[in-house]
Amino acid sequence: MRSRMSIRxxxxxxxxxxxVLxxxxxxxxxxxxxxxxxxxxxxxxxxxxTFLSQPPLDSMTRGGIFPCIAGTFLLGxxxxxxxxxxxxxxxxxxHEYARPGPALRVIRLGINNLAGxxxxxxxxxxxxFFVTWCKLGVSILSGVLTLGVLILPVIIGTAEEALRSVPATYREASLALGATKWQTILRVVLPAAFPGMLTGSILGISRAAGETAAIMFTAAVFFTPHLPASLFDPVMxxxxxxxxxxxxxxxxxVTRPLQYGTALVLIALVFGMNLVAIVCRARLQRKG
Structure with a gap:
């Protein structure tokens, strides 16, 4: 009777x-x-x-957002x-080389904290650091490096989880056949974990493409009608x-419709970037 009640x-x-879920x-x-x-x-x-192919005109009250699209794509x-x-x-x-201990726990705690x-x-x-100390100025390179630092903790976390999901028998079989540890990682572990690592890239692209605060100090400018000619030029x-x-x-x-239109294009661009990464991940999973 009790077992039935507990099961129920x-x-x-x-x-x-x-x-609830x-x-x-x-x-x-x-x-x-x-x-x-x-x-x-x-x-x-x-x-x-016109909105997608032209630069802004008349104090950005008319025209398009093509330099903004190109700049977001480059930064992402x-x-x-x-x-x-x-x-x-x-x-x-x-995951593969560091010895378990307090130092490793502190490093992982720091990575988790940086993600937030x-x-x-x-x-x-x-x-x-990049703009002032490295003297890169407000440029694409400064923005790319800043966004790279921003999304790095997310990629590390997802990549480590992908490595952890690879069965230990894969490593044991490779080592038993005479492969070195590096050969095992390069030819066995990484191909098996790579589709999962692309999940981190999807999350990273989504966050990098939608960031404002990280680029307003390092890469983005109020207005520029031309596309950048080098990595040291600023972008919209x-x-x-x-x-x-x-x-x-x-x-x-007056620019309210342009604001909503720009937000709509941003969502579409982020969706397109994610779609490319998802398709690549699906193809790798099918091959695996």
Whole structure:
């Protein structure tokens, strides 16, 4: 009798927990749908070929956002090119080579804490170190390096989890066949863990492309009608452009449709970047 009651209680508890989880997922999905619907309703009229292909005109009250799109793309993928190799290398060292102990626990605690640091702190760090001390100035390179530092903890964490998910039997079989530890990591562990590591790149691209505080001190400028000619030139970026139009523009109410249109394009660009990474991950998983 007691066993039946305990089984029934566990089933009820399981249904209650799953109901809470489904409710949370439904609320998040509904909130996302409302936000996107609001942006589409208010911004779709502003989005046309002129808006996507021309620079801003007349104190940014007319024209388009093409320099902003190009700048966001450069900053997002540039930061990933900087952070992804370093993040994977750090994860390999922490998981495969570092000895367990207090020092390793402190390092992992520091990485977890850095993942939660506000982006404005990274922006001030980039301003002090890359812009001023390294004398890179307000440029693409400063912004890319700052965003790379910002997303590095996320990539390290996801890469280490991907390495941890590779079964130990893979390593044991490779070592038993005479491969060295580095050969085992390079040819067995990394190919198996790489699809999971791309999850970190997806999260990193999403955060880097949508950051404002980290680039307003290091890479983004109020207005520039031309595309950058080198890594040492400043750029316009979609998040900072939205901030400028909404807070510091000369005619904020007049540019309201442009603000919503820019936000809509930013969401679409982030979605496109994530889609590319997701497709690459899916192909690697099928090959594996």
């Amino acid at each position: 209680t566990r089933h009820l508890l399981q249904k209650a927990v799953f109901g 489904r409710g949370a997922a439904l609320i998040n999905g509904l909130a996302l749908f409302i936000i996107i619907s609001f942006l589409v309703y208010n911004g779709w009229r502003a989005v046309d070929w 993928f540039g930061s990933m090119l900087v952070a992804f190799p370093w993040g994977v290398a750090s994860a390999i060292f922490l 640091v506000p982006s404005v702190v990274f922006g001030l760090f980039g301003l002090a 970026a979609l998040p900072y452009h939205i901030y400028v139009l909404a807070t510091a523009g000369t005619q904020i109410e």
